[in-house]
Amino acid sequence: MRPDQYDEAADAAALRARLRHVYWIGGGSGAGKSTITRRIASRHGLHVYSTDETMADHxxxxxxxxxxxxxxxxxxxxxxxxxxxxxxxxxxxxxxxRGEGFGLIVEDLLRLPAETGVVVEGFRLLPHLVKPLLAAQDHAVWLLPTPEFRRTAFDGRGWEIPRKTSNPELARHNLLERDRMFTDRLFEETKRLELPVIEVDTAMNEAELVGRVTRAFGL
Structure with missing residues (x-):
């Protein structure tokens, strides 16, 4: 191993150590990541970091x-x-x-006090970017909604983006199809990287999903 390779490996190990208090909840849109994160954080005294809320800043x-x-x-x-x-x-x-701005997520997390555990959530947590940061495999899970669950979730809460276009019906179709393909990609990537997944369908209630994520984290 060349000296520069050793330094890179040492830096990666140091970064994993600095983020060992972080739990990661990624997944497709509409899977309930934000709701589940807030409930788990409240129950276990953890800090919440929402990647959706940082998009404008990033x-x-x-x-x-x-x-x-x-x-x-x-x-x-x-x-x-x-x-x-x-x-x-x-x-x-x-x-x-594409992973743009992911480094800013890491920067933000490193600024938070390490004494308090953090649950970071959002679709921006791409498996191949998160895996090198994991000190333990059970500190990450991806929630992957079925198409039916995602459609029900969006119908229930409404969707602002399509209404801001000249063709809301087509915009909604395009968004749902894009997100379906993104979720399929997450399925493939998490399987290839052997990362934990929970498939979210319409038969699963919120309490059950909270329980499954909590057990996945060993909390």
């Missing part, structure tokens, strides 16, 4: 050089984003799905 801290997909996305109007492009292109070019 966009402001990013540059076109380190986030080119985000930079392009910001120039689009709502129809360009959600109506005029195919779900396949939307999937491949969506900046958060």
């Amino acid at each position: 966009a402001g801290r990013s540059t076109p050089a380190d986030a080119p997909y985000l930079s392009r996305f910001m120039t689009m109007d709502m129809d360009e984003r959600w109506v005029n492009r195919s779900p396949e292109i939307m999937l491949e070019t969506f900046h958060w799905f």
